[in-house]
Amino acid sequence: MRLRAGISAALAAAAILVVGWQAGAQVTASNASTVTTSAAGTTGGTASGTGSTAAGATGSSTSGSSSGTGAGTGSTTGSSSGTGSSSTSTLGASAKAGGTYAGTAVETRFGTVQVQVTIKAGVITDVTALHLTDQEQRSVQISARAAPLLRSEVLSAQSANVQTIGGATYTSEAYLTSLQAALDAAHF
Amino acid sequence: MQPTSKPSEPGQGSADPRLRSRTFTSMGTVVSLAIPAAPGTAPQAAAEELEAAAAVVEQLFNRLDRTFSLYRPDSEASAMARGELALMDASADMRRLYVEATEWRTLTEGAFTAERPDGVVDLAGIVKAHAIREAGTSLLALGLKDWCLNAGGDVLVDGSPTPESTQPWLAGLVDPEDRTTLLTAFPLGNRGKHALATSGTSERGHHIWSAGLPAARDEGFRQVSVAAADIITADVLATAIMAGGARTLALATSRWDVDVLAVKNDGGLLATPGFRNLAAQNS
Numbered sequence: 001m002r003l004r005a006g007i008s009a010a011l012a013a014a015a016i017l018v019v020g021w022q023a024g025a026q027v028t029a030s031n032a033s034t035v036t037t038s039a040a041g042t043t044g045g046t047a048s049g050t051g052s053t054a055a056g057a058t059g060s061s062t063s064g065s066s067s068g069t070g071a072g073t074g075s076t077t078g079s080s081s082g083t084g085s086s087s088t089s090t091l092g093a094s095a096k097a098g099g100t101y102a103g104t105a106v107e108t109r110f111g112t113v114q115v116q117v118t119i120k121a122g123v124i125t126d127v128t129a130l131h132l133t134d135q136e137q138r139s140v141q142i143s144a145r146a147a148p149l150l151r152s153e154v155l156s157a158q159s160a161n162v163q164t165i166g167g168a169t170y171t172s173e174a175y176l177t178s179l180q181a182a183l184d185a186a187h188f
Numbered sequence: 189m190q191p192t193s194k195p196s197e198p199g200q201g202s203a204d205p206r207l208r209s210r211t212f213t214s215m216g217t218v219v220s221l222a223i224p225a226a227p228g229t230a231p232q233a234a235a236e237e238l239e240a241a242a243a244v245v246e247q248l249f250n251r252l253d254r255t256f257s258l259y260r261p262d263s264e265a266s267a268m269a270r271g272e273l274a275l276m277d278a279s280a281d282m283r284r285l286y287v288e289a290t291e292w293r294t295l296t297e298g299a300f301t302a303e304r305p306d307g308v309v310d311l312a313g314i315v316k317a318h319a320i321r322e323a324g325t326s327l328l329a330l331g332l333k334d335w336c337l338n339a340g341g342d343v344l345v346d347g348s349p350t351p352e353s354t355q356p357w358l359a360g361l362v363d364p365e366d367r368t369t370l371l372t373a374f375p376l377g378n379r380g381k382h383a384l385a386t387s388g389t390s391e392r393g394h395h396i397w398s399a400g401l402p403a404a405r406d407e408g409f410r411q412v413s414v415a416a417a418d419i420i421t422a423d424v425l426a427t428a429i430m431a432g433g434a435r436t437l438a439l440a441t442s443r444w445d446v447d448v449l450a451v452k453n454d455g456g457l458l459a460t461p462g463f464r465n466l467a468a469q470n471s
Contacts, residue, residue: 144441144442144445144446144447144460144461144462145438145441145442145460146437146438146441146448146449146450146458146459146460147458147459147460148456148457148458149457149458149459149463149464150457151371151457153459153464153465154371154372154449154457154459154463154464154465155372155373155374155463155464155465156372156465157358157360157361157370157372157373158360158370159360159370161358161360161373162358162359162360162370162373163207163222163336163349163357163358163359164220164222164336164338164343164345164357164358164359164360165338165341165359165360165361165362165370166338166341166342166343166359166360166361166362166374166384166385166386166413167341167361167362167364167367167386167388167411168341168362168364168386168387168388168389168411169217169316169340169341169342169386169387170217170218170340170341171216171217172213172216172217172218175217175218175340177367178362178367179360179362179367179368179370180218180220180338180341181218183209183220184209184211184220184222187207187208187209187222188208188209188210
């Protein structure tokens with residue numbers, strides 16, 4: 001789960017790096033299985049953009065933005081998007097060089113995320129999460145999405161064990177027969 | 189940090205003799221303020237503190253109700269609904285809350301709206317949460333550290349039911365299938381979430397309209413509870429998810445630091461990790 005999320009974030013940043021570095025050359029693909037990335041940026045040595053990722057297999061989603069600095073040589077505006085099943089990226093003729101590029105650390109609600117991309121012969125060969133921890137420096141729970149849950153998996157509770165009762169707004173008449181009324185009576 | 193749930197431990201929950209509450213009726217529902225007596229406080233002093241705090245909260249609710257209620261023909265909101273008062277001529281309170289509601293409409297991509305299908309400005313979806321927020325600010329200004337305010341099932345807390353401890357307030361959530369039982373409970377105050385709001389329909393299949401987004405019946409929810417740092421976020425998102433369905437649920441959990449428990453029309457549950465049985469996780 002965390003790995004997939006990390007890869008998703010990394011690829012989002014990678015797509016942006018590719019855009020910046022590509023400098024106007026044709027972008028073919030930049031994707032991994034179950035991942036869709038999209039990015040847009042203005043080049044000129046620096047590319048920045050917003051990438052959103054969605055891991056289709058489990059349906060988790062998160063959004064963040066990332067930006068990266070690449071060895072851009074042109075000054076054009078480029079964008080890339082697409083879906084595919086490959087975990088590598090094929091680059092155009094002007095991007096046959098290799099190198100390792102670190103993206104900018106990005107603050108997300110899940111913590112700081114920073115990725116590093118290694119490119120050899122125009123192909124992304126490695127994506128590493130340089131930084132993927134929360135404020136307490138623990139592993140990041142990247143998804144806070146709502147997932148199906150059995151009733152036995154939520155905290156069981158009885159009205160005698162809680163201090164207050166939440167629920168859809170009741171009328172003052174409905175209050176009279178509500179659990180909250182019983183609690184208030186007990187606390188009077 | 190102590191475990192968030194000790195359902196069977198005596199001396200907590202309503203068995204705690206130090207917890208006292210007062211109720212009053214406002215905005216068509218019942219508001220309840222519960223405050224634990226601080227250790228060493230004389231019973232009489234604690235009772236007077238609660239009475240004084242409840243009086244402040246009641247005045248605040250009633251003042252806002254006189255401005256915003258569409259059930260009062262003499263309210264500012266009613267004058268606007270009749271077309272006698274333009275928004276730009278309305279009070280600062282009215283305009284401020286309208287702007288806030290409009291911002292939430294944008295943020296929720298139309299799922300939350302402050303306008304009825306007939307175009308009448310209806311801030312009912314945010315007024316109660318606004319009153320709870322203002323009341324909370326007043327309670328803090330009064331110097332109260334530990335309190336629980338429940339307005340018709342929407343809850344805002346501060347501190348702990350056990351003064352000078354880290355024990356969270358435990359809020360039960362009514363089971364929409366059976367109002368006399370609890371579906372679960374959520375610890376409030378932990379991880380900065382002090383507010384819990386619930387939106388729901390009493391009848392299956394009820395339609396909620398919002399900006400032309402009728403929730404599809406098969407993906408609709410019967411009850412949605414949202415825990416957040418503040419009551420406005422919790423209340424607006426609970427309403428928005430009820431209206432917008434699964435799409436708005438995904439939007440809410442990705443954009444805001446909230447916990448959500450949604451009861452689907454078929455009785456199934458969707459929950460963020462915060463609603464999982466924390467006691468089981470800790471063991």
